[in-house]
Amino acid sequence: MALPTDIVTVPAEEVWFNAPCxxxxxTALKLSNPGNRLLGYKVVSKVENRYVVLPSQxxxxxxxxxxxxxxxxxxPFRSESPPVDTLIIEWVDAxxxxxxxxxxxxxMGGIVRKKVLSVKFNP
Known part of the structure; x- marks a missing residue:
């Protein structure tokens, strides 16, 4: 079974918010499907109460x-120890x-691909 096409994200590697929160x-995140097949996507965070993603799938x-x-x-943001948060994008061929x-x-589908984006905070 072939891998699903890569999803392209803008921004590519990290999203930013302004501290002290x-x-x-x-903030906006653009997902692009450069391939020829329909993809299913999900975006999740390990810190559920801090982030909401709309639409998340x-x-x-x-x-x-x-x-x-x-x-x-x-x-409560602490500049001396900012959080190390990530967003995980998963996708699969429909x-x-x-x-x-x-x-x-x-x-029950094919191979699930993942991309991890870092969440960063401006001081």
Whole structure:
């Protein structure tokens, strides 16, 4: 079974928020599918109460892109020890006959690919 096409992200490696994180902040992340097949994607964070991703999952059409919002909720920020947070993007080829997102693509489908983005904070 072939690997799914790589998803392209903008920004490529890290997303940024402004410290000291006293109010809710939103940044955008663009996901692009340069391939010829429909992809299913999910974006998750290891720190559930700090970040919300909208939409956190969906179907990404071939040769198309989607802009998702990453919301950072206020939290006690310590400049001497900033958090080491990441966002994980997972994607997989969709089933041939389907066009709407299906969680089963990740369970019974093909190879699940992953990309990790660092979350950084401006001082």
């Amino acid at each position: 006293l109010s809710e902040q939103v 969906g179907a990404l059409q071939p040769k198309k892109d989607i802009t998702i919002n990453i919301i950072c909720h206020p939290f 089933f041939e006959s389907e066009t709407d997102f299906n969680e089963d693509w990740f369970v």
